[in-house]
Each structure stands twice: as structure tokens, then as C-alpha cells.
Amino acid sequence: MEEKKAKKTVRQGRLNFASDEKVHPWLSMLLEAYYLADKGIAEALKAEARKGRRPACAKGCSHCCKTHQTIPVYPIELVGLSWYVTEKINGPERGVIKTQLNNYEENDPCPFLVEGACSVHPLRPVSCRQFNVFNKPCAEGEDPYYTRREDVLTPIRKYTDRAFFIMLPFYGIRSEAERWKIIESGAVHHVVKLMQTCNWKSLAEKMEEFDSKMMDDK
Numbered sequence: 001m002e003e004k005k006a007k008k009t010v011r012q013g014r015l016n017f018a019s020d021e022k023v024h025p026w027l028s029m030l031l032e033a034y035y036l037a038d039k040g041i042a043e044a045l046k047a048e049a050r051k052g053r054r055p056a057c058a059k060g061c062s063h064c065c066k067t068h069q070t071i072p073v074y075p076i077e078l079v080g081l082s083w084y085v086t087e088k089i090n091g092p093e094r095g096v097i098k099t100q101l102n103n104y105e106e107n108d109p110c111p112f113l114v115e116g117a118c119s120v121h122p123l124r125p126v127s128c129r130q131f132n133v134f135n136k137p138c139a140e141g142e143d144p145y146y147t148r149r150e151d152v153l154t155p156i157r158k159y160t161d162r163a164f165f166i167m168l169p170f171y172g173i174r175s176e177a178e179r180w181k182i183i184e185s186g187a188v189h190h191v192v193k194l195m196q197t198c199n200w201k202s203l204a205e206k207m208e209e210f211d212s213k214m215m216d217d218k
């Protein structure tokens with residue numbers, strides 16, 4: 001019954017991890033925020049398509065994940081990534097990710113990039129979702145945000161703001177007025193980190209602990 005009820009309240013097109021969301025209330029916030037961010041991206045891409053601009057981004061194109069040096073990530077997103085790789089990724093990919101996290105050195109390729117694809121695609125951060133490039137694919141080592149800003153999609157602000165609005169209770173900010181104030185002032189970005197400077201080794205340890213516990217429980 002509960003499961004059915006939870007499914008009914010989830011909007012169509014929004015990722016749904018019903019049983020995990022019951023255990024982790026922050027996960028519903030995050031998935032709702034990603035749903036809105038994705039909606040905003042789709043709308044922005046449609047507007048660009050009307051001007052005849054199509055994204056150069058395509059499956060297998062991953063220079064951005066290898067060489068971009070300033071990919072922003074917010075604490076709730078780090079919790080989401082941590083949960084996803086620890087509890088949801090299995091098989092050979094899990095071992096590859098664990099090794100990459102363990103060996104990670106600052107400015108290495110993103111530790112979640114496996115064989116040219118994003119292994120955390122459903123839980124990838126807003127910044128990865130929004131980064132769409134027009135005209136031509138990024139050259140190796142190029143970050144078009146700095147080299148040709150006009151070729152990088154500009155997200156529609158109302159969707160991004162709304163996504164942050166939904167995530168702010170994770171940081172203990174519940175009042176709606178306070179949340180809008182924090183968004184409008186830009187203070188919402190004070191907690192941002194960079195993917196390239198996170199302590200990924202600690203996530204490898206967390207995965208290891210989870211795996212040991214699973215073995216013990218068998």
C-alpha cells in the first residue's frame with residue numbers, strides 16, 4: 001500500500017527509488033531537484049533548437065569528464081553520489097570505481113567515468129546535467145566555459161533556482177522566505193565544492209565497509 005502511495009505522488013519522468021526514499025528523506029529532495037533541473041535544461045535546449053543550434057554533446061564524448069578542472073558539486077549531491085555508488089552499483093564497474101576513487105589525485109579524470117561513460121548518470125550533479133556545448137565538441141583539455149562561453153548552454157534560471165529551493169532544507173533551512181533570500185543573494189553557492197578536490201578516498205573506504213558488512217550478513 002505504502003509503496004503504491006509513494007509511486008502515485010512521484011511526478012511522471014522523475015527518478016523513483018521508492019524504498020530508498022523512505023529510508024533517506026534527502027533522496028526525494030535531490031531527485032525532485034534533478035527532475036526540475038532536467039526540465040529546465042530540456043526547455044533551454046528546445047529554445048536553442050528553434051534557433052537552429054544543436055548540442056555537440058553525444059554518447060562517448062567525455063573530454064569534459066576527463067579534463068575540466070572546476071566542476072561544481074553541492075553537499076547534498078555528494079551524499080547522493082556516495083549513496084548511489086555504495087548501494088546501487090554492482091558488478092565489474094563497482095571494482096573499477098572503487099579503484100579510481102582510491103587512487104584519485106587532484107585533477108585526475110572524474111572517478112565516476114568508466115569506459116568513457118558516466119557510471120553515476122542518474123545521480124550526476126546539476127552542473128554535469130547543465131553542461132551542454134554547441135557548435136563543436138570540446139577539444140582535449142578545453143573547457144568551453146572559459147574558451148567559448150557563447151557555445152555553452154545557459155540554463156533557465158527559474159528552474160535552477162527552484163531546484164536549489166527544494167534542496168535547501170537538507171542544510172536545515174526550512175522557511176520558504178529564508179530559502180528564497182539565500183538563493184537570490186547567491187549565498188546558496190557558499191557550500192559548493194569542486195569535484196576535482198573532493199576526498200574520494202574516503203568514499204572508496206565507505207564502499208569497502210559496505211561490502212564487508214554485506215559479506216558478514218550473508
Ligand code: SF4
Nearest residue numbers: 057061063064137138
Ligand atoms: S561537454 Fe564537451 S566533451 Fe562533454 S559531452 Fe559535451 S561536447 Fe563532449
Ligand code: SF4
Nearest residue numbers: 065110112113118128
Ligand atoms: S559525474 Fe559523470 S558527468 Fe559528471 S564529471 Fe563525473 S563522469 Fe562526467
